[in-house]
Amino acid sequence: MTEVASDQLLVVVDPFARRTDGESVRIAKDVLCAGARVKWCLPEGPEEFVRQLERRGSRRPVVVGDDHALLRAVAVLERHGELGGCALAVVPVGARPATLSVARSLGVPPGTVAAARAVLEGTPRRLDLLADDAGGLVLGALRIPAADAPAPSRGGGPVRRRRYRSLVLGALARPARVQAAPAGGGPGPSRLRVETDGSTLVDLDQPVRAVTVTPGFTGRADVEVRPVSVGAEAAPLQAAARTVTVSGADFRYRADATVAGPVRTRTWTVRPGAWNLTLPR
Template identity: 45%
Template sequence: MTAPNLLVVIDPGARLTDPESVRIARDVLCAGAPGTKVCLPERPEEVARALARRGSRCPVVVGDDRALLRAVRLLHRDRDLAACALAMVPVGPPAGIALAAALGVPTTAVAASRAVLHGTEHPLDLLVDDSGGVVLGTLRVPPAPGPYEGARGSPDGGRDGDGAYGDGARGCVPPGGTGGAGGAYGGGEAYGTGAAYGGGAGGAAGAGAGADAAKWARAQPLRGYRSLARTLARPLPLLASLVGPGAREGDEGHEGDGGAGGDWGPQRLRVEADGTLLADLDRPVAQVSLAPGSDGLAEVVVRRRASDTPVRARAHTVTVSGPDFRYRADALVGGPVRVRTWRALAGAWRLTLPAAPAP
């Protein structure tokens, strides 16, 4: 069997939070595919440049769900998503790699790396919106609190929230965030051969890999009061959700911020699925959820109240409109917007997954 021709893109957050898993993935992939090239990006444009120049190489994302979404979004933007199969080695706490696990990717570095080398390609549906965003798993309007509420980013292609490709000065980020990696691998080359990884002599000292955010944070060096304040502010959105609808976030956000700015309660929304009206502005809607199906149709569920029977539909296009609303697309929160349309695409991307055992 011919060894695959790989381009391994290692997310800076993965290098910071769990360098040991990153090292294992690098070693297994480079040993199984000697011609592997490794990319150590520090900024989003470096990821875009590496993917655009990959040639015949199959991209492998080493990182969390946000890193996978970033790669899919970039390839979709360049109309290059159907030209290659993506592979992934999830690195991060369980909450940060939940999407990868749901898609069938092994969640340990060794098993995932072996699946990259010996797995098979699986065509999958996805949703795309009218701003260039993509949805691989689930979309919800309004966004319920989730594991990424403190490390937000824009699904519309803006700069990832809170230093996903930051300058390192932003400092400690709890598991699930992808921040402050500028000093993590200071000596690493931006793009090169498998040996490029070894250039990162300035490694992420003290970076723990545990899923417990508090334990992880205590293991990190303190990089200034601003960093500490940002870290402590991250639970505020979750606390706001526990207080009740209408509670406002304590974080004022920043450039590229797509966070959930407040109300998670019922909203007056108009929902149309292939022109059929599922909800209108005259009655509040508790939640609208969308997900790619398996036949080129989106699965739509509209819930007015928890006690009501949900309205379900399957459609090629779904449009949600109303007063400014936010939405969670997989691991990212977007908005506010007044109207957004999502379109289902059948078999629009391919993901390498473990080969099925022989009967």
């Protein structure tokens, strides 16, 4: 019997995942190879990673690695105009839980076995993303200031930086300087203007502690602004919007697993159903 294309997998294993958690990589291989025809790829660097994805043919791409590996694969598919028509899958493997927070927030199951089974038994689900005016993409969440915090869950599941990772960082935020996030909390209050679909949600006269923008499944992003409180805790300002523009003094922002900036203004636009991720049924 001839196997359908969905049963033929191109599994690309991130080199960092192999070095930091070889046992989880082995488990993922056992589960995937037991349920599908698999071409197992072990790239040594970003150029080889790109070549293997580009030459996948009809095979369904599966990334074994952390959030940076997932973002790199998305950047490659986007660059070749294949992101919307490709059912991408991921088995999260990383050195620390924080490096897997984007995948978790998107609904990928925790645990290597559960995630690998979802690759075999799950179904592609169309997800929104944010595209900014500098060529960057956001899958899980955008945060200002760039605090080092995990991404919130969007439903469907629970919620070392290395030199060679510069490929995906450059692809996702080309004009912005990308750097490691601070180890602790973010900086103090900021004065920012936040506009949602052309309407001002908060202006420069109101200091804010945090701005969070999260794409979802509805064609609009969830926007939350936390003003600085005086006395009692101030209620967050919330909106749902197709476009979000943030401007003000130089600010940095965290887009998924990367930190970019400083910039004085940036606009993010929702791209509804722009990509497919294989998730549990």
